Amino acid sequence: MESHKLSVRVEKLEKFLRFLTSAKTEIRYSSMPVESIVQKYGKGLSFLADCAKRNSGGQGWPSAWNESVASRAAGEGFSKKDLDLLYGFGGGFGATDTEGQLSHISLYLGLTAEALKSAKEEREKKSRLYQMLGTFAGIASALLLC
Amino acid sequence: MDERNKDRFDEASEGTCERVRKILQALPRSIKQEAQEIRLRVGRPVSVCCPEGVRFVRKDGRVSDVPDSGCLVSDRDDLESSFRILCSYSVYSHENEIRNGFVTLRGGHRAGICGTAVYQNGAVSGLKDVSSINIRVAREIPGSADSLLERLKNNIDAGLLLAGPPSSGKTTLLRDIARQLSNGVSGTVRKVAVVDERGEIAGVCRGVPQNDVGLCCDVLDGYPKADGIMLAVRCLSPQIIICDEIGSEREAYAVEQSLNAGVGVIASIHAGSVGELLRKKQALSILATGAFASVAMLESSPLPGHIAGIYRTGDLIAETGRGGSAHFCGNPGGIHGIA
Numbered sequence: 001m002e003s004h005k006l007s008v009r010v011e012k013l014e015k016f017l018r019f020l021t022s023a024k025t026e027i028r029y030s031s032m033p034v035e036s037i038v039q040k041y042g043k044g045l046s047f048l049a050d051c052a053k054r055n056s057g058g059q060g061w062p063s064a065w066n067e068s069v070a071s072r073a074a075g076e077g078f079s080k081k082d083l084d085l086l087y088g089f090g091g092g093f094g095a096t097d098t099e100g101q102l103s104h105i106s107l108y109l110g111l112t113a114e115a116l117k118s119a120k121e122e123r124e125k126k127s128r129l130y131q132m133l134g135t136f137a138g139i140a141s142a143l144l145l146c
Numbered sequence: 147m148d149e150r151n152k153d154r155f156d157e158a159s160e161g162t163c164e165r166v167r168k169i170l171q172a173l174p175r176s177i178k179q180e181a182q183e184i185r186l187r188v189g190r191p192v193s194v195c196c197p198e199g200v201r202f203v204r205k206d207g208r209v210s211d212v213p214d215s216g217c218l219v220s221d222r223d224d225l226e227s228s229f230r231i232l233c234s235y236s237v238y239s240h241e242n243e244i245r246n247g248f249v250t251l252r253g254g255h256r257a258g259i260c261g262t263a264v265y266q267n268g269a270v271s272g273l274k275d276v277s278s279i280n281i282r283v284a285r286e287i288p289g290s291a292d293s294l295l296e297r298l299k300n301n302i303d304a305g306l307l308l309a310g311p312p313s314s315g316k317t318t319l320l321r322d323i324a325r326q327l328s329n330g331v332s333g334t335v336r337k338v339a340v341v342d343e344r345g346e347i348a349g350v351c352r353g354v355p356q357n358d359v360g361l362c363c364d365v366l367d368g369y370p371k372a373d374g375i376m377l378a379v380r381c382l383s384p385q386i387i388i389c390d391e392i393g394s395e396r397e398a399y400a401v402e403q404s405l406n407a408g409v410g411v412i413a414s415i416h417a418g419s420v421g422e423l424l425r426k427k428q429a430l431s432i433l434a435t436g437a438f439a440s441v442a443m444l445e446s447s448p449l450p451g452h453i454a455g456i457y458r459t460g461d462l463i464a465e466t467g468r469g470g471s472a473h474f475c476g477n478p479g480g481i482h483g484i485a
Contacts, residue, residue, distance in 0.1 A: 033236035033352070060164075061235035094235040097272055101238045 006123040008077035013116040015044045016086075020112060024105045027098060034061055034094040047072035047086075065090035079119075085111055155181050158255040158283045163227035166192055169218055172207035182313075187278040188225055191217035229276045232257045242368060245270055246344070254284035254349020254356035284349055286357050290315065290451040291322035294442060295332045297456060302327070303336075303386065303410045304439035307432070307459070309417040315450025316414035317346050317390055321357055322451075323412055324348075324388050328360030338363040339384035341374030347390055375400035379407045386410045393428040398435055405437040419443070420457065424466050433459050 022041040026032040032040075035055040042048025047068045054064035069086045078086065089108045096104065155178035159170040162184065170184065173194070183195035191213045192203040201209035204216045232249045233240045243249050249257045258280040261273040295302065302323075308316045324347065325331070328338040342348050342365055348355035350367040359365065364382050366374040371389050375397070378387050387404055392413045404411050415432070417423035420443055424430065432438070438459050445454040 027238055031236075031239040031241070033234045033239045035234065035236070036352075060231065094233075094237060095230065096237055097241050098238040 005077060006119065006126060009079060009082070010116065010119045010123055012045060012077045013082065013112060013119055017109065017112050017116060019045065019048065020089075020105055020109050023093075024102060024109070027101050027105070031098065045073075046076055061094060062090065065093070082115055085115060154253065154255075154283055154285060155179070155184075157253040158251065158281050159184060161228065161232045161251050161255065161257055161281050162186065162279075163224045163231060166218065166220060166224055166228065169203060169205065169207055170194075173203065173209065174207075177201060177209055181283055183283065184281040185278065186220045186225060186228060186280075188222050188276075189219060190278075192220050225276045225279060228279055229259065232259070232279070241272065243345075244272060247273075248344065250345035250349055250351060250356075251281070252351045252356060254286075254345075254351075256282045256284065256344070256346060256349075258282070284346075284357065285318065285450070286321065287315075287318050287450060288322060288325065288358070291319050291326055292332075294319065294451075294453060294456075295323065295326055298440060300333065301439055302412065305405070305410050305437045306412045307438040307441045308412070308414040308444060309420075309423050309429075309441055310414070310444030311418040311446055312416065313450070314444040314446050315452070316444060319444070319451040320388055320390060320412065320414055321347050321359060324359040324363055326360070327386055328363040330362075335362050336385040337383065338386045338388060339366065339378035339382045340364070341366045341369055341371050341378060341387060341389040343369060343371050343374065344390070347388065372396035372400040375404055375411070379404050379409055384409055386412060388412045390414050391416065392432060393426075395428075395431070398428070398432045401432060401437045402435040405435060411437045413438075417443075420455070420462070424462060430463075430466065433463060 019041050023037045026037050026040075035052070038048055038055065039052040042052050050072045051064050051068035054068060055061065066087065069083060069090065073083055073086055085108070089104075092104045094101070156171055159167050162170060166186065170192070177194060177196065180196040180198075181194045182197065185193045185195065194201045194203060194209065199211070201211065202213045202217045204210055205218050206216065210217065230237070232251065233244075237244070240249050244259060247258055247260070249259060251257060259273065259276060260278040260280075261276040263270045264272040264274055298306065308319055310316050324338050324340050327336040329335065338360065340347050340359055340363055342350065345367060347357070348359045348363075348365040348367065349357045350365055355363075355365055364378070364384065366378060369377065371392055372394070375387055375389065378384050387409055389411075390413070392398070392401065392415060401411050401413070415423070415429055417426065417429065423441070423443070433441070441457045441459055441462060443454045443457065445452055
């Protein structure tokens, strides 16, 4: 179960990384507004889909993003550290000119890639640990039964 | 009509931060119906400009003629927050507009933004420290061009220059002319191209014209007028090109090219009177292109688009030749006798 959670976190961070890359491309080449970016590329993550829904319902960007992260992202497999990263990203997304936005996204691409790397390492380490624990538990129970 | 103006005010007030918006939307209906502009300035009372003058917005949702302690004062956070709302939280997607000092909102309303200019390579690249915002409430008056089109009939295809002082309704008329010509309301349906440099005619927001400019109308949004006219002539095969406030040499050249391609141009220009129009060098060079068969002179009135007179361009140029530009002596109602 715990191992599955770690895999989910890796998967979600990968999806967020893809979202950031798409957002960077759209901002650089088409100046697409933030709401449209979230609507177009946010389908893979439930908190992004929720944010898009809130936006189209008339809710402003910062509150829609923050509420979606608070209500959906936590249950989606992101860690507390990841949530802080998401809040930070939402706070600056759309707030500056193109150059500023490209730098902002590049920064968060780096931070997310780092989080992804540590999530993968944690998954590897812990899944090995859980495997060993499972093996030992099996041997222990076999010995007890004998 | 009044009900629609009230809705238009509420729509325009959506461009302000929540604190200010709530109070603006609670204003009396009569104020909303008349309001032309909503003004926010850092550390100053929020005001609404009406035809009778400036009204200061009070915290209790009423207005006063003089500012007092009960007035709603907007602070820096209000301005910053409103600025982000005006940009749909995507400042980067409005860079060009911001450089030009305005943002077009959903509904065709235009927000003028004032702050400190940021220079890069000798040109304004953006602005910082937003100090004031002026939201101009867009009004559509369908039918405002009825009498003009009725009098000009097919002469409109030979080009029309609308001249008038500020707030005389030049843009309102251009918008209605675009709608009527491209819908075929008065005669056959024409292919119309609107070159909307400042987004005031069609008020395009995310590709959708917020004002009704008709069914057969192409909108070149944000294009400099000269470039837009040339592009329309080359690529859109319009019968009529409509644009606002022309005057530069490049624009005069583009208008001439349009004439050579057989495309009629309907445009507007600032001028308080015929005499003032004929004293303007750029107006004369535009009239000399031959692209405008008629000039319609507008005058300030409570109802936008009130026509003071319609003149044949040839007569006006002849008047200039006789030295009549200083004190225009022709029929003040123009050759079509409209006054």
